[in-house]
Each structure stands twice: as C-alpha cells, then as structure tokens.
Amino acid sequence: MTRRTEYDESQAAGRLRVPIAAFRWARHTGLVPTPDASSYQWSRATVEAMDADAIRASLPHEPISAAAAADRIARALGTPNVPGEPPVVSAFAVRRLIACGLLTDLTANPEAVLINPDQVAAVCGIEGLAQRLADEAPLGPDQAAARLGVRRVDFDYMRDLLWVRPAERREVRFGTSRAGAVMVPLFTTASVDALPAAHPEVDWEQLRNVGKGRRSPLAALVKARQQEKEAAAV
Known part of the structure; x- marks a missing residue:
C-alpha cells in the first residue's frame, strides 16, 4: 500500500484523529502551520510533527451554527432575536462577519457554518458592532429598490450596469415543495445606500419620480454599455 505523502486539511485532521473544526481553528490561530506541500496541503513530516492534543x-467548546451565533450577538447588543419574528441579527449578517474576517468558519460547507463560541463572544465586544451589522443587513431586490425610492426595473438596470452586486444568493421556498424554490440575490444595506453618492452622474430625483410604465433613464446607459461590449468583441 502506497503511503500518503501529502495531506489536505480533512486528511490531516483524520491522520491526527482530531475534529476538523478544531484543526481549522488551530490553523486560524497559527497553531497549525501554513501548508508546505502546496497551497492547501501539508507534507507527511509536517503533519506528523503536529501536536494533536x-x-x-x-x-x-463545541462550535455553534450561524443562527446560534446570530442569537448570541443579538442578545449582547440588547436586541434579542424573537422566535417567529424577523431576526434583528440574522445568519446572513454572521456570514458577512465571516467574509469580513471577524469570524472564522470552521467547516468547508457553506450551508452549515460552524463558529467558535469564544470568538463570537469576542466579536460582541467590538465597538460600533451594531452599526456594522446594520450596514450588513440583507436586502432583496424589491427591498433595495424601495430603500432607494426607485422602481424595481430601475434597480435591475443598476445591477446590469454592475453598480451593485449581491453579497450572496439564498434559496427561498414558496410553499413546501422544492419545485417552488428560487434563488434570491441578497445585497448589503451599505452597498445599496452607497449608490447615490457613487453615481452622481445620475439625476436621482428624476429617477425616483419616473412614472409607472415610463422608460427608465438608466436604459440608455445599459444600451451604451452593451454596444461597447459588442464593439470590443469585434
């Protein structure tokens, strides 16, 4: 039988007989060294030199889910999440804190985030956390359009122009059947709020007062962008 000479994190954790979450946390803290065999693999000698204990x-402590982390953060801010009501702090916000580097995901599965509860407690003490979470609050396309005071079609044009990009896409079910599930893009509140200042070339007052069924002022910009792409492809 050929001896393995290189290990990815799952194989290394298995070799050491430690939970993968503990291995990933140890890597985050520097206890596990940077991979030396490739960008994601350790050599056999390096793995054997690691201290499993x-x-x-x-x-x-057992890692906790994104939802549990959200509940702990909400309580720490004095605005606890209430079952059956829209959460003050959501799992989306926790995933954004991970994306910002303030929390560490201890699983490779994006649908099953696991976090060190001690790290969550530390994050709860960050100054300005409430405002940061407000900036990271999720908005669907309709909510984003309403927040800007424009029609949904106008916001869709902004997306076509790549002025704003979704932070993630989540599956939303209508009814109990998966056949009714759709992927909904979610945008951070901060990215939506930044649009008017980022694009002063747009007459936002005019845009917000375009009547129903009227052509969007952004349509010409989208058409011009498409023509530029077509010209560049020739």
Whole structure:
C-alpha cells in the first residue's frame, strides 16, 4: 500500500484523529502551520510533527451554527432575536462577519457554518458592532429598490450596469415543495445606500419620480454599455 505523502486539511485532521473544526481553528490561530506541500496541503513530516492534543485543546467548546451565533450577538447588543419574528441579527449578517474576517468558519460547507463560541463572544465586544451589522443587513431586490425610492426595473438596470452586486444568493421556498424554490440575490444595506453618492452622474430625483410604465433613464446607459461590449468583441 502506497503511503500518503501529502495531506489536505480533512486528511490531516483524520491522520491526527482530531475534529476538523478544531484543526481549522488551530490553523486560524497559527497553531497549525501554513501548508508546505502546496497551497492547501501539508507534507507527511509536517503533519506528523503536529501536536494533536494541543489542536484538540485549542477549541475547548463545541462550535455553534450561524443562527446560534446570530442569537448570541443579538442578545449582547440588547436586541434579542424573537422566535417567529424577523431576526434583528440574522445568519446572513454572521456570514458577512465571516467574509469580513471577524469570524472564522470552521467547516468547508457553506450551508452549515460552524463558529467558535469564544470568538463570537469576542466579536460582541467590538465597538460600533451594531452599526456594522446594520450596514450588513440583507436586502432583496424589491427591498433595495424601495430603500432607494426607485422602481424595481430601475434597480435591475443598476445591477446590469454592475453598480451593485449581491453579497450572496439564498434559496427561498414558496410553499413546501422544492419545485417552488428560487434563488434570491441578497445585497448589503451599505452597498445599496452607497449608490447615490457613487453615481452622481445620475439625476436621482428624476429617477425616483419616473412614472409607472415610463422608460427608465438608466436604459440608455445599459444600451451604451452593451454596444461597447459588442464593439470590443469585434
């Protein structure tokens, strides 16, 4: 049987007989060194030199889900999430904190985020956290259009112009069947709020007062952009 000479993180954790979450946390803290065999693999010698007991001890508590982390953060801010009501702090916000580097995901599965509860507690003490979470609050396309005071079609043109991009897409079900599920793009509140200042070339007052069924002032910009792409492709 051929001996393995290189290990990815799952294989290394298995070799050391430590939970993958503990291995990922130890890597985050520097206890596990940077991969030396490739960008994501460790050599056999490096894995064998790792201290399995220290890796286990680095994560003394069971990791928690994004939803549980959101609940803890909401309580710490004095605005607890209430079951059955829209959350003050959502799992989306927690995933954004991960994207910002303030929290560390301990699983490779984006649908099953796991976080060190001690790190969540530390994040709860960050100054200005409430405003940061407000900036990261999710908005669907209709909500984003309403927040800007424009029609949904106008916001869709902004997306076509690449003025704003979704932070992520989540599956939303209508009814109990998966056949009724659609992927909905979610935008951060901050990215939507930044649009007017980022594009002063647009007459926002005019845009906000375009009547129903009238052509959007942004349509010409979209057409011009498409023509530029077509010209560049020739």
